[in-house]
């Protein structure tokens with residue numbers, strides 16, 4: 001005896017090829033010229049910010065930082081497909097999506113430095129703090145999505161993880177809960193080929209990561225994550241489906257991180273070759289999209305330079321703002337444990353009063 | 359007033375709160391249609407609907423994650439872990455997510471979640487159903503831990519836990535579920551978290567305990583009084599994190615001697631914390647060292663040797679005698 005389960009294939013979506021030529025015009029998203037330029041602006045801004053953040057980390061002016069260069073397509077394209085009221089539940093690398101969703105840049109810097117105010121996300125910004133525990137955000141996503149469904153709000157919860165994250169049990173639990181309750185959730189996997197040093201081939205025997213959605217009974221789709229238009233198009237579809245009450249989707253964005261895993265001592269030459277790196281760099285999301293926009297007369301060298309200046313200024317302003325924030329105190333931390341400190345914490349607040357941190 | 363068992367008092371508390379606050383949700387494995395493996399949620403789905411009382415897929419991390427996500431969006435989830443020994447499956451979500459949310463976000467998000475779970479020995483369960491693992495959470499900053507010893511307290515404490523704007527772990531001793539009946543008011547009432555209860559007054563020694571051991575302590579105290587004409591004061595902590603130090607210290611200042619009785623194995627748990635607190639805050643009032651009376655440091659034992667492992671009134675009396683002799 002045997003049971004035939006629904007036959008599924010995993011579609012691979014690409015809109016622009018590596019040379020910026022449209023390969024799938026049916027998939028070309030309906031975006032205005034202004035919106036297309038805005039996507040480019042965000043990618044250039046993010047690249048400048050990433051390079052600056054790497055230097056600032058080396059100088060000790062930032063703390064924990066996970067570089068994003070190479071992943072701008074999947075990050076910016078997917079966030080651009082959300083609405084402000086949608087909720088982002090990020091992993092530690094997904095800081096750009098959070099910032100473009102409204103998390104102030106200086107707070108992202110404070111988070112990087114290890115200041116509590118970094119995580120005090122403004123009330124009207126629908127973002128969770130970047131998650132350090134790989135997979136933990138994925139099981140919280142159905143909870144946030146269920147809240148929207150129960151309240152009858154047309155909002156979507158979008159979470160991110162990496163290729164390594166798909167090996168966690170929580171990855172399956174989160175997708176399975178979202179499927180079982182038919183929740184408005186989107187699970188995005190940025191497959192950047194390595195989990196620190198471990199390649200995807202050691203992570204799983206599955207041919208694609210997207211197929212892991214099949215077992216949860218939800219659609220899984222693979223997309224060229226370095227093609228910002230493809231990423232936008234696929235995420236938009238998933239977000240619309242979720243908003244219309246048609247349930248969750250999992251998206252595997254095939255991409256690459258150019259830099260080290262984090263700025264805390266990772267050396268990528270230990271686990272990947274220069275050839276591999278340059279293969280991926282040929283698919284660069286910025287070059288590809290810029291070529292496309294230039295061919296449409298929508299982007300010029302002046303635009304590029306203006307955005308680079310704008311990014312530099314914004315980063316400097318954010319740094320100043322971060323520098324100006326008052327220091328944390330031990331009593332302050334104790335006070336933040338509960339709504340009102342418990343009796344033992346009150347005694348410790350008195351004991352530790354007057355002790356300041358950075 | 360109705361005479362209720364602890365399980366009925368818990369159902370009653372959930373019923374009250376589901377009725378009073380539409381943000382309260384109750385869910386877990388088998389809690390919906392079936393009303394829970396112990397019937398703690400019996401009839402609640404029929405009364406409040408499948409949106410508010412429901413079954414989840416069988417995954418504890420998923421359940422705790424669901425509760426966390428919901429709670430950041432204004433809901434008050436009461437999530438059941440079917441048996442507390444399964445908490446390890448959800449340990450990351452509870453200890454490193456729920457308990458940290460307020461701190462991590464500088465107050466932007468909080469998790470008003472209650473995790474309910476049955477636990478406790480003497481009922482011949484398979485492995486990892488009975489274990490007293492509360493010590494792990496006493497050491498976890500950011501979450502309160504409540505263990506009631508009777509139906510009346512269970513209801514009042516559970517309602518306080520649900521209304522609390524911070525997370526609470528609410529542990530229900532299986533042996534107490536149906537062994538005691540008490541008058542329990544039908545309407546909602548609260549017992550403040552963090553307040554112990556002196557359940558027996560005495561002048562010669564203090565027994566600090568919680569959960570099912572409260573009853574063992576009371577039996578021991580009665581027998582000891584008859585045999586030795588000495589009076590033990592028994593403190594039922596009710597909340598073991600935060601610990602009500604004031605009540606403990608006031609008692610020790612009166613009796614000058616103390617034992618801490620717990621069902622958990624000995625090392626580094628709630629009992630050890632209480633001993634440390636007494637030592638730090640009342641050492642000059644003590645006439646003898648404070649003794650931990652507890653099972654030994656093994657894994658929770660196999661069913662056929664449970665009764666030898668668990669503290670009995672006689673075992674407690676040996677502890678009392680020992681401290682009196684010092």
Ligand SMILES: Cc1ncc(C[n+]2csc(CCOP(=O)(O)OP(=O)(O)O)c2C)c(N)n1
Pocket residue numbers: 093132133134135161162163164165166192194195196261
């Ligand atoms: C639960 C857990 N295990 C291990 C780690 C340590 N760690 C941090 S990042 C990382 C690799 C993650 O790789 P992937 O999910 O592919 O995401 P990427 O960093 O490539 O974006 C590891 C092992 C962690 N943060 N959390």
